[in-house]
Amino acid sequence: VFSNSESEIINLEEGFSLQLSNLHLKEEKTKPNTNGAIVKTDDNAEKTEDEEKEDRAAQSLLNKLIRSNLVDTTNQVEVLQRDPTSPLYSVKSFEELRLKPQLLQGVYAMGFNRPSKIQENALPPCFLLLLGSAEDSPQNLIAQSQSGTGKTAAFVLAMLSRVEPGNKYPQCLCLSPTYELALQTGKVIEQMGKFHPELRLAYAVRGNKLERGQKISEQIVIGTPGTVLDWCSKLKFIDPKKIKVFVLDEADVMIATQGHQDQSIRIQRMLPRDCQMLLFSATFEDSVWKFAQKVVPDPNIIKLKREEETLDTIKQYYVLCNNRDEKFHALCNIYGAITIAQAMIFCHTRKTAGWLAGELSKEGHQVALLSGEMMVEQRAAVIERFREGKEKVLVTTNVCARGIDVEQVSVVINFDLPVDKDGNPDNETYLHRIGRTGRFGKRGLAVNMVDSKHSMNILNRIQEHFNKKIEKLDTDDLDEIEKIAN
Numbered sequence: 038v039f040s041n042s043e044s045e046i047i048n049l050e051e052g053f054s055l056q057l058s059n060l061h062l063k064e065e066k067t068k069p070n071t072n073g074a075i076v077k078t079d080d081n082a083e084k085t086e087d088e089e090k091e092d093r094a095a096q097s098l099l100n101k102l103i104r105s106n107l108v109d110t111t112n113q114v115e116v117l118q119r120d121p122t123s124p125l126y127s128v129k130s131f132e133e134l135r136l137k138p139q140l141l142q143g144v145y146a147m148g149f150n151r152p153s154k155i156q157e158n159a160l161p162p163c164f165l166l167l168l169g170s171a172e173d174s175p176q177n178l179i180a181q182s183q184s185g186t187g188k189t190a191a192f193v194l195a196m197l198s199r200v201e202p203g204n205k206y207p208q209c210l211c212l213s214p215t216y217e218l219a220l221q222t223g224k225v226i227e228q229m230g231k232f233h234p235e236l237r238l239a240y241a242v243r244g245n246k247l248e249r250g251q252k253i254s255e256q257i258v259i260g261t262p263g264t265v266l267d268w269c270s271k272l273k274f275i276d277p278k279k280i281k282v283f284v285l286d287e288a289d290v291m292i293a294t295q296g297h298q299d300q301s302i303r304i305q306r307m308l309p310r311d312c313q314m315l316l317f318s319a320t321f322e323d324s325v326w327k328f329a330q331k332v333v334p335d336p337n338i339i340k341l342k343r344e345e346e347t348l349d350t351i352k353q354y355y356v357l358c359n360n361r362d363e364k365f366h367a368l369c370n371i372y373g374a375i376t377i378a379q380a381m382i383f384c385h386t387r388k389t390a391g392w393l394a395g396e397l398s399k400e401g402h403q404v405a406l407l408s409g410e411m412m413v414e415q416r417a418a419v420i421e422r423f424r425e426g427k428e429k430v431l432v433t434t435n436v437c438a439r440g441i442d443v444e445q446v447s448v449v450i451n452f453d454l455p456v457d458k459d460g461n462p463d464n465e466t467y468l469h470r471i472g473r474t475g476r477f478g479k480r481g482l483a484v485n486m487v488d489s490k491h492s493m494n495i496l497n498r499i500q501e502h503f504n505k506k507i508e509k510l511d512t513d514d515l516d517e518i519e520k521i522a523n
């Protein structure tokens with residue numbers, strides 16, 4: 038149903054895998070570039086800040102590739118209405134939105150039975166017109182909730198409900214931080230809009246070249262800020278004055294990329310005053326909030342807190358060693374105990390992770406390795422196998438596993454303790470690695486490997502921070518190992 042106009046020369050499927058390998062190439066670069074401060078780690082692995090940022094986009098993509106279900110939380114949604122006197126709407130069914138039949142059909146065809154928590158509250162302001170409010174246009178929205186809670190589906194629904202397929206020009210414009218993320222969102226638009234045969238979607242991404250002087254006839258345009266800006270201004274492929282819905286997706290990832298923030302603001306300035314502006318973000322640090330306020334006037338604000346992780350149900354241990362080889366030896370001693378369930382082993386650098394996975398395999402243990410030099414698709418495949426239980430132990434670096442929820446993991450080994458780039462204890466990462474949310478509050482086990490005075494000091498500081506005792510474990514004592522496993 039959706040196709041690119043004939044003049045568009047790239048094959049999107051081809052482009053997709055091509056870009057994924059580009060991503061891979063960029064990640065492999067270890068030299069700093071012009072404006073990149075160097076984030077130094079042991080083992081010669083250097084990372085520029087820019088590369089760290091690229092990781093964020095890769096992470097987001099990974100999460101999308103491996104997720105098949107809605108992440109549901111028990112936390113309440115916080116709603117700040119633009120007009121606090123108007124009643125607070127929240128929809129419990131898609132029918133209440135009075136969608137066009139084709140669109141409702143699309144929603145059900147995707148297997149959605151009822152709105153997710155964020156959708157319950159985000160959809161009514163988007164659909165104000167349809168709800169028969171006194172206001173004459175749908176409202177602007179800033180929404181934040183963790184990845185997987187249904188944000189994409191919410192704004193796709195908002196765009197599809199406003200678009201008039203009979204009008205052959207762009208009416209909805211959606212900005213994504215990267216080409217790959219744009220394609221993922223494009224797929225959702227295609228699926229949800231599949232019962233609108235006249236609807237077309239154009240991708241404004243690098244490499245998608247149109248003839249000069251041409252106008253775009255697709256009703257929805259999705260792309261990255263640089264190309265969209267060119268299409269709206271210099272090349273005039275799009276008339277920004279005709280845009281009715283403007284979506285800024287993954288705002289936190291977006292502003293992490295140099296230039297995207299300014300480009301997005303410049304695009305926003307070209308849009309008509311009554312254009313609906315919607316901004317979505319998984320996190321809401323200060324910088325995101327400032328940016329959001331610049332691009333979304335008079336917003337309704339919706340926030341869904343991430344579920345808090347705690348260490349309450351976790352048994353924490355440390356093992357005292359003198360060097361890396363002793364840590365490896367200790368790990369081998371407890372291997373049998375940890376593989377009762379599924380375990381994740383964290384290393385500080387990909388070099389250590391690679392070495393450790395290699396050594397464990399040599400010992401005849403079956404392990405999976407998740408490493409930064411793998412392409413995003415390969416990483417997704419590794420995570421998927423692990424989730425399915427095909428591998429019981431996953432060795433990884435923190436950067437690689439950040440933000441990936443693998444709920445069934447009950448044992449975490451910190452082969453290296455988490456430290457920030459200044460070498461201080463990274464408490465937040467420690468909590469993310471081993472903590473559990475209330476719902477997945479199964480008992481867990483964490484073993485920390487200590488190999489120097491310095492790392493003992495880090496461990497002590499982590500222990501003080503959480504005010505939770507980390508017990509010493511003697512890995513040469515088989516009885517003791519048996520105890521921790523039970």
Ligand SMILES: Nc1ncnc2c1ncn2[C@@H]1O[C@H](COP(=O)(O)OP(=O)(O)OP(=O)(O)O)[C@@H](O)[C@H]1O
Pocket residue numbers: 097100101104105106107108147148149150151152153156182183184185186187188189190191319
């Ligand atoms: N109302 C719903 N009912 C059932 N499943 C849903 C619903 N809304 C979304 N989903 C599904 O849940 C998953 C996550 O949704 P979605 O991608 O919209 O989340 P998101 O918050 O945009 O996440 P991200 O920030 O990673 O893109 C998808 O597989 C999507 O198809």
